[in-house]
Amino acid sequence: MPPVYSSSENTILKEIAHQNGGALSRNMQVVSTQTQSIGTICCMLPISRLTFCTSSLVMAPIASPSSQLTTPTNTPFDEQQPGGGECRKGVKYLVDAAPNMRTLPSEYIMPQPLIPSSVNAAPIPIVDLSGLDGAVERRMIAVQAISSACAEWGFFRIINHGIDISLMDEMLETVKGFFNLSWEEKMKYASDDVMNPVRYGTSLNTPKKHTLVWRDYLRHFGYPIHKSFHLWPNNPPNYRFIAKAYLEEVWKLALKIAEAISEGLGLERDYIEKSLGEGSQIVACNYYPPCPEPNRTLGLVGHSDHGGLTILMQNDVEGLQVKHDENWVAVPHVPGTFVVNIGDYLEILSNGRYKSVEHRAIVNAEKTRISVAAALGPEMMATVAPASPLVDEKSESKFRPIIYKDYMRYQQSTPLRGKSALQPIMTMANNSIAKPS
Ligand SMILES: O=C(O)CCC(=O)C(=O)O
Numbered sequence: 001m002p003p004v005y006s007s008s009e010n011t012i013l014k015e016i017a018h019q020n021g022g023a024l025s026r027n028m029q030v031v032s033t034q035t036q037s038i039g040t041i042c043c044m045l046p047i048s049r050l051t052f053c054t055s056s057l058v059m060a061p062i063a064s065p066s067s068q069l070t071t072p073t074n075t076p077f078d079e080q081q082p083g084g085g086e087c088r089k090g091v092k093y094l095v096d097a098a099p100n101m102r103t104l105p106s107e108y109i110m111p112q113p114l115i116p117s118s119v120n121a122a123p124i125p126i127v128d129l130s131g132l133d134g135a136v137e138r139r140m141i142a143v144q145a146i147s148s149a150c151a152e153w154g155f156f157r158i159i160n161h162g163i164d165i166s167l168m169d170e171m172l173e174t175v176k177g178f179f180n181l182s183w184e185e186k187m188k189y190a191s192d193d194v195m196n197p198v199r200y201g202t203s204l205n206t207p208k209k210h211t212l213v214w215r216d217y218l219r220h221f222g223y224p225i226h227k228s229f230h231l232w233p234n235n236p237p238n239y240r241f242i243a244k245a246y247l248e249e250v251w252k253l254a255l256k257i258a259e260a261i262s263e264g265l266g267l268e269r270d271y272i273e274k275s276l277g278e279g280s281q282i283v284a285c286n287y288y289p290p291c292p293e294p295n296r297t298l299g300l301v302g303h304s305d306h307g308g309l310t311i312l313m314q315n316d317v318e319g320l321q322v323k324h325d326e327n328w329v330a331v332p333h334v335p336g337t338f339v340v341n342i343g344d345y346l347e348i349l350s351n352g353r354y355k356s357v358e359h360r361a362i363v364n365a366e367k368t369r370i371s372v373a374a375a376l377g378p379e380m381m382a383t384v385a386p387a388s389p390l391v392d393e394k395s396e397s398k399f400r401p402i403i404y405k406d407y408m409r410y411q412q413s414t415p416l417r418g419k420s421a422l423q424p425i426m427t428m429a430n431n432s433i434a435k436p437s
């Protein structure tokens with residue numbers, strides 16, 4: 001029985017199409033009567049100079065033939081667009097080329113409501129992960145701590161996580177080495193396909209077509225490592241080897257936390273791990289150089305992460321902010337710790353019990369900030385849906401099933417902000433429509 005979409009859901013879908021460039025393409029089918037179903041919706045995004053991707057979102061049925069999806073195309077950088085030319089080379093390039101820059105290039109000036117104001121420091125929960133290796137009672141305390149942190153904050157800091165600080169430092173150092181390469185070298189990894197296993201780029205997912213953010217990034221697939229290792233940057237020469245060691249450790253760590261989260265949700269301990277199938281890991285290495293007018297722009301606009309859990313480390317420059325109770329709060333840097341956050345996949349799997357949390361990055365005038373965010377997710381072809389034990393007569397399914405790859409592609413391509421990528425898959429039972437910040 002195909003799903004039935006209400007007129008309000010159709011309105012959201014039309015709104016997405018509208019925000020993504022206006023007209024519906026030939027591939028888009030939005031049905032306006034209440035009794036019809038939507039098979040496949042393909043949103044043609046406007047081709048912009050930096051996010052030139054064509055996005056597609058499979059709604060249902062899950063087995064929609066992938067032939068109906070529009071494939072991202074390799075569109076060359078558009079020199080004619082404002083911000084084409086120099087901006088496309090990245091913010092590090094701009095800063096290196098004009099070390100005395102005093103004014104923010106206009107492409108980076110954020111719309112007024114998105115400009116960060118001063119915020120308070122966040123007392124995000126701290127979880128001692130060593131408790132998970134302890135005896136039953138101690139483990140239960142740690143599971144409970146993780147469960148409350150997930151429910152109340154969706155963000156927590158972990159200590160005693162078992163990963164060597166020297167490996168964390170080496171990873172940050174080799175990431176810095178990558179960004180210090182010439183832009184020509186980095187551009188070897190540039191791709192306009194959001195699903196490319198390795199991508200160097202700048203900006204991405206900006207709130208407005210012509211607004212850029214003050215960050216360069218290197219994103220690539222991690223676990224299962226053998227599938228993409230040979231594609232990762234081989235310059236700096238140690239990058240692949242350090243990233244492999246680091247990502248393997250972080251994958252194991254994420255699985256350990258996922259076990260505790262499964263237990264906290266009342267599921268079998270290996271429920272989440274099993275739901276991942278082979279699993280997928282995507283790492284985003286973010287580089288935010290000093291910015292001439294940090295109060296007029298952002299490093300990353302408010303967003304939630306698509307995966308299940310993100311494990312984030314950073315150098316000693318603060319900049320992460322989290323939305324808590326509708327207010328932005330700053331996450332202090334504590335050396336040797338990781339910050340963990342819930343992503344959309346876990347919000348869906350937990351049927352909304354745990355919420356993915358909006359977060360953003362601000363920039364500063366003096367220092368370069370580097371962060372490394374590694375997300376644990378299911379295999380690309382996994383069907384993402386609420387865990388069946390969490391769906392019953394009392395608690396209807398709050399999300400429609402979707403193929404992870406399609407969700408990720410859509411979430412990565414959309415210029416929409418906040419958690420709005422989740423909206424199209426929310427059901428009528430879900431009345432917590434996320435408002436973009
Ligand atoms: O740089 C940060 O602190 C946040 C990075 C982030 O949110 C991301 O890469 O998804």
Ligand SMILES: [Fe+2]
Binds near residue numbers: 303373
């Ligand atoms: Fe993020």
